[in-house]
Amino acid sequence: MSRLRHTLPPLATLLPFEAAARLESFTRAAHELHLTQAAVSRQIRALEDNLGLALFTRGHRSVALTDAGAELARAIGHGLETIATTAERLRSRRDSDDIVLLAEMYVAMYWLIPRLPAFQATHPDIRLRVNASTQPLTHAEKSFDLALQCSTRPAGALTPLFSVPDEVFPVCAPSVAEADSLTAADLRAHRILHCRDDPQDGWLSWADWLAAVGLNVTLPEGVMFDSYPVVLQAAVMGQGIGLGWGRGLEHLLATAQLVRPMRASLALPRGLSVYAAAGHADEARTATVVDWLSEALTAATA
Template structure:
């Protein structure tokens, strides 16, 4: 069996996926010239052109389009097989992919409690806003923020989000006390723009529901990470539009308070996801059950604190 050079096939897959030698080179940590060399090597070996070099564009030839699905499937299969072997060798390590704001405000403060009940499992937290590709990445579990539609993955709802203003307790009785939503016109509004196209309530929606239409919903600083917005609110720099998971601990500790009763439901939530084949592995099952227990306890504590 005579196969083309494996490295050339790997370079071809990356270049075909990006339709760019430059981006493929960046992903593979090589030079663009090295990518071009490997593609030329593969084309010479196969005897057919795989790319059409257009002005400011790179396109696959018919032969390239025919080859790509098989190459991609082969690398996916290799990735899955090696990942399973590594998982078997490192049974005590659990790699979790999670968005940075949720990691900082909710997951990381609880890691010690997980370690107490499962000392045999070492967590590795991979904080990223990128969607995890379980076939290509060495990740066991993902904590995703969305509506819960994750085809071909085992999915479990961790918690749904609700939206409401939060602030440092000192603002309640300061120079401009927060008695009614209209009093927000005297305060800085803090905005979370981590997911700018997220179909969930923001300040405009909350103020409209509260009847405080004279308050300018657009003013105030914006943060590209929700955890930074929460820290700004704790520091007394303004009133933030809080999300349940990101502020529940700060509220339980008295660092933040909810000045008004109005709460708006969101369409997004946090979901525990993993490949179906690994959903019942002991370390993944243990982590999932612990997450659900922690979420339930936190929500119950928050409800009691606001009761």
């Protein structure tokens, strides 16, 4: 007999608990689920009885999670999100033969697109469709077979098929500063280009980079952008100094559209990762794309 039947709490209690934990209110949870407040309260009480623990502290007109409740809320939230994401992908499964590769916008623009003609010439029977996004995998809105994104960004329940090194270093247009011409202190005299700094997003900020490479420098406020490709474009146009991820910058550096004004660099042993959607990794055409990505990504360091 399945272990799940003995260990899982009553499934009917999970949605009311998740809603009440998220909204911090039995009443608002009842409204969201189109139930009565009494029904939500009964389901949560049944869950507490099943676990033998109090999940909420109940005030006169409010509720708050206990430590046990907070732990359970995290587990249930993650599990339900994984189920919802998988269900959505199944609902939107394509009838076509496309292999959909979801890629970070900058990876698609600067690394992937220049290499696609070689793949298509070698594998004319495989239709590879690239969906580019600035959002992490946890925010993917459309189904995909494979994904390529920075390893530091959240990927939910997915684990990488493989990862490759990358490095992060300052970049700017030659009109801003010559290659290898600046010290860390010199950065204070330049406009700094920042990307959004959201701890939940996993994107590396200037402050994180400076700390990681051991530079004790306070930078000016600079200019904030909401995506890394925009930071790169601003850098190419001579608007300041930004952080660059080596993967994809080869052409911009080789053609001197960008230079490295200082040699400091942060090595990322697992900088870029390839993921497969659940159940897709063993499909023959998908495996062919994975092999190509592995060969292309490991052919040379960034």
